[in-house]
Amino acid sequence: MAKWLSAYYEDNIKLAADIIKKGGLVAFPTETVYGLGANALDKLAVAKIFEVKNRPDFDPLIVHICRKEDVFLYADQIEDDVEKLIDHFWPGPLTIVVPKKDIIPSIVTAGNTTVALRMPKNNVALKLIEFAGVPIAAPSANPFGYISPTSAFQVADTIGDKIDCILDGGKCQFGLESTVVMVKEGKIFLLRPGALEIEKIEKLLGKNIEFYKEENILSPGQIKKHYSPQKEMILIKPVINQEKIDYKATIEKLYRVLEEKSIDYKDIFLLLPSYDFVVNEGFGVVDYFSISYDLKDIASNLFEKIYLADKSDKNVIVVVGVKKEGLGLSIMNRLEKACNYEF
Numbered sequence: 001m002a003k004w005l006s007a008y009y010e011d012n013i014k015l016a017a018d019i020i021k022k023g024g025l026v027a028f029p030t031e032t033v034y035g036l037g038a039n040a041l042d043k044l045a046v047a048k049i050f051e052v053k054n055r056p057d058f059d060p061l062i063v064h065i066c067r068k069e070d071v072f073l074y075a076d077q078i079e080d081d082v083e084k085l086i087d088h089f090w091p092g093p094l095t096i097v098v099p100k101k102d103i104i105p106s107i108v109t110a111g112n113t114t115v116a117l118r119m120p121k122n123n124v125a126l127k128l129i130e131f132a133g134v135p136i137a138a139p140s141a142n143p144f145g146y147i148s149p150t151s152a153f154q155v156a157d158t159i160g161d162k163i164d165c166i167l168d169g170g171k172c173q174f175g176l177e178s179t180v181v182m183v184k185e186g187k188i189f190l191l192r193p194g195a196l197e198i199e200k201i202e203k204l205l206g207k208n209i210e211f212y213k214e215e216n217i218l219s220p221g222q223i224k225k226h227y228s229p230q231k232e233m234i235l236i237k238p239v240i241n242q243e244k245i246d247y248k249a250t251i252e253k254l255y256r257v258l259e260e261k262s263i264d265y266k267d268i269f270l271l272l273p274s275y276d277f278v279v280n281e282g283f284g285v286v287d288y289f290s291i292s293y294d295l296k297d298i299a300s301n302l303f304e305k306i307y308l309a310d311k312s313d314k315n316v317i318v319v320v321g322v323k324k325e326g327l328g329l330s331i332m333n334r335l336e337k338a339c340n341y342e343f
Contacts, residue, residue, distance in 0.1 A: 002027070002160045004152070007124040007169035016167045017131030020045075025052060027141040027155045028128050029169030030120040032093050032177050032195050033148040033303065034155050035064070035138030036163065037128070043105045046137050050107075052162045055144040058217055060110040061137040062095050062178070065119050066129035074115060074135065076101045081183045081205055088204050091121035093174055093195035097182035108137050110217065118178055124169040140177065145226055147307045147338070150175050150300075154307055175300035176330050177220070182212065191222060193330040195299065227303070227338040229310035233317040234261075235339035237332075238273075245293075245323055247276050254279070254320060257343045269314040271305055273298055273322050284314045295327040302331060306338065 005012035007029065016026045023045040026037050036053065038045035040063045050057055063074060068090050071078065076099040085096055100115035109115050120126065129136050140148040141155045141163075149155045152168035160166060179194035181201065188205060189212040190198060198209050217223070236257060239249035258265065265282040272279070272286065274293040279286060289305055290297035309317045321335050322328040336342060 002156065002163045003165045004156070005165060005167050007167050010127065013124060013127045013167065014131050016165050017128055017133075019164050020128070020132040020134065020136060023048075024164035025049065026128070026165045026167055027149075027152070027159070027163055028125055028138070028167040029122055029152070029172055030064075030125045031122045031173045032120070033150055033172055033175070034141040034152065035125070035136075036141035036155075036159070037064070037136040037138040039132070040064075040108055040135040040137035041103065041105065042134075043107050046105060046107050049137065049139065052159055053139065053142070053144045055139065057107070058110050059139075059144075059220060059223065060112060060116060060217065061108050061139050062116045062118050062180075062220060063104065063108060064125065064129055064136045064138055065117060066126045068119060070119075070135070071098070071117055074101055074104055074117060075099060079183045079186075081186070081188060084204060085181070085183075085201070086119075089196060089201075090119040091126065092119070093121070093176075093178040094118065094201075095178045095180040095192075095194075097180065097191060112216070114182070116180060116220070122169070122173075124167065128167065139220055145223075145228055147227055147229055147310065148177060148303050149307075150304050154304075171304075173300065174296075175302055175304065176327070176334065179330070180220070181209070192220065193333045195327075195330065197326045198329065199326065223337075225337060227334045229306055229317055229338065231310050231315060231317055232341075233306075233319065233339045235335050235342040236318065236320045237342060238321055238323060240323060247278070250320060251277055251279055253343070254318070258318070263316055267315050269309040269312050269317050271309060271317065271319045273320060277320055285309070285312060293322075295322065295331065298322060299327050299331055302334060
């Protein structure tokens with residue numbers, strides 16, 4: 001079992017950094033989700049990440065740094081818009097894909113000539129990188145394709161017996177992975193929606209983000225099926241009337257779908273965005289991502305609630321979604337990738 005260290009003590013962060021230096025694997029907190037970190041410049045250490053997660057080698061990793069200026073150590077070329085993004089949003093939940101220097105091993109980038117770089121906004125993560133003295137390659141600290149962990153407990157439950165150390169920094173702030181973008185020839189492409197709303201990026205740069213549609217995978221989060229529980233999960237998309245969610249119509253839709261699929265209500269773990277969605281009694285479990293319809297709260301609790309539903313004694317998880325605006329775009333991205341069926 002992994003060594004469990006509280007990140008409250010700086011000496012423990014230094015111990016975890018020593019493990020990174022020696023080629024080991026450390027699960028550590030960021031503001032988004034827990035990452036599974038290794039020395040990004042050590043091919044053998046990075047290979048352990050793929051082995052532990054059972055991650056396909058065509059799926060690149062994000063390289064985490066602790067200073068803005070370190071981007072010039074690993075990026076071969078920086079466009080003006082990239083510098084604007086770094087100055088404004090780093091440290092923070094934004095990953096930027098840039099041309100890489102040869103110092104970054106090809107295993108990190110899945111053979112691509114680009115690398116995904118990020119400076120996290122989490123003091124534990126920043127100190128870990130600083131004390132290790134190397135950039136840290138890190139995907140989410142979970143088996144590939146499973147629900148991303150937002151607590152040290154979730155990490156321990158899924159891969160705790162396969163890694164060297166878990167650095168416990170409490171619950172993650174945002175609960176969603178970083179937003180991933182690429183600037184190319186003056187255009188900005190969205191590779192993965194995440195904890196930073198794309199509207200903020202568009203406002204800063206004064207241009208619209210285009211969705212990346214090429215088949216080549218340049219960053220995490222581009223695979224169709226992902227973030228999934230082991231149990232069957234059904235997504236109910238909200239009914240939108242006059243650009244607002246119609247709570248009553250959405251719940252009526254929920255009941256219609258469940259009747260069509262002939263699912264016993266007592267076998268359902270129902271997850272609702274907020275208490276604005278009113279259902280009758282009879283469900284096995286009913287839980288909520290937020291009290292009022294607050295997208296930040298919904299995002300923060302999303303993976304944790306789905307994880308708890310997956311560990312419950314109910315066989316079917318039913319989730320009611322949100323409107324695709326602001327963080328809602330990222331939330332629905334995760335739910336659509338995680339579910340078995342959507343209606």
